Amino acid sequence: MKCVRCASDKVSTVAKAPDGSGIWEVYNCGLCNFAWRSTEPKENIDPEKRDPWFQLDKDKVDDLPLIVPIVKH
């Protein structure tokens, strides 16, 4: 499975419906940290239907700007 936002393959299943119903699963991208549930509307979780403005390039995730620069010890 690929991340629906950055298309990396570092996706893991982080949860299955705790009531045991199997109604949904939650996935998390280990690269860009996007998380989504399998039952969300397509506009949220289908890369083809998501607003391109909110998509990320997996090769540029490392280059995201820092809000607070790291203070050297």
Next chain:
Amino acid sequence: MAYEDLRSFLEKLETNGQLIHYKDPVMPEPDIALIGRAATDMGEKAPAVLLENIKGYKDAKIALNVHGSWANHALMLGMDKNATVREQFFEFANRWDGTREGTVEWMKGDAPCQEVKYTEDINLYDIIPAFRVNQYDGGFYLSKACIVTRDPDDPDNFGKQNVGTYRIQLQGKDTLGAQIMPFHDSGVHIVNAEKKGINLPIAICLGVEPVVTVMASTPLKYDQSEYTFGSALKGSPIMLTKTLDGGLDIPAYCEFVIEGELQTGTRTPEGPFGEFPGSYSGVRKQFLIKVNKVTTRKNPIFENLYVGRPWTEHDTLIGLNTSVPLYRQLKETMPEVQCVNAIYQHGLTVIISTNSRFGGYAKSVAFRLASTPHGISYAKNIILVDGDVDPFNLTQVMWAVSTRVRPEKDVIVLKNVPGMPLDPCSEPPGMGGKLIIDATTPVPPEPVLREVRMVDPLPAAEGYKKILEKMYAELSR
């Protein structure tokens, strides 16, 4: 004030007709955010909503819109739910004058917030019924958390311990992203820890009693405790306990406590999130938290905030705690200031009612506002009205603007001054302009060009208003 925790406040809301139990099944997405949106759209008397049947979770409950209307806010202050915003403003200002402190107590024995303990194999997604707030948020957010940290340079100082509300993103099973700015008190703690090369212990409290949540989003001084000021606002002590790790004080009756360490020397991708101006923030590298324990009450209630296109609960939550400190700071040197309305997007627009000591005085009030700690970057649009105009009554404010403003004399635009980065107009982010509109009546030495008298207000009509309101209420019985 007869509540000590979120649960008893929900009971109080219910007693006053301000709580809806939503028992029909809902999907986490998109239903929960839609219900949050709908509740906040119900106006000045919008109720809180308790969702009791969320598909996929067993026995989960989610509380929305707890602070989401002026009626609920009045009940939090122990006032009648029909109290006006102006009445609530003065009650808030009188109870919390910036000097009085309340009291805290530590619970003897086991605290309710630690009835259930998770200490290994933690999976936040199993424990917390989190959901997507806005469609393009980067994940599921804790948008109404009270986050507790201590200053590693002065770890025993209770006053410097901070309780703040910052957005928290669920990431891995036991990791979180956090947006905390350097100018936040917790930001100071993080930078101090990073300089020492140590991680920072952190507790994230959910479902906290309502006054503490209000104080967590109030700009207090660095060494002032949100707990003691919350107690001053509430009028009774705040009950605390220690985290399992022992280093932090947390509200004993809250619903969830996530304990962990903020990791220094590293950052993690976080965002976007639909923020309070009604726009999405970007994806940035922000702080990473590693969770090591979670404690909860039995059958905990997850309280979260719908924030998005205003007006939302966020605006009500921080409306008066933004207005009152500005009022206090202005009043210190300008006693002519009568009232401050800064409820619009955390004070991006501020309306001040003031008397004028001499000609042009109201503009000086605007300059003073623009140099307060909050006003420097937030107060972008500043409207001045006379002291007898209620700044919370927009009909009166628009009357003042319509009949007092001479564009060539009373409108000032300041260019290239500090701005608020989350304001989508701020360009570059963190800079912008300021607009001052002086809608006060000119006073000497400025001549009034035309001899005009305004119709006086009629304070004596207030008594009849109360009589008519009582008669009106009896009509519907």
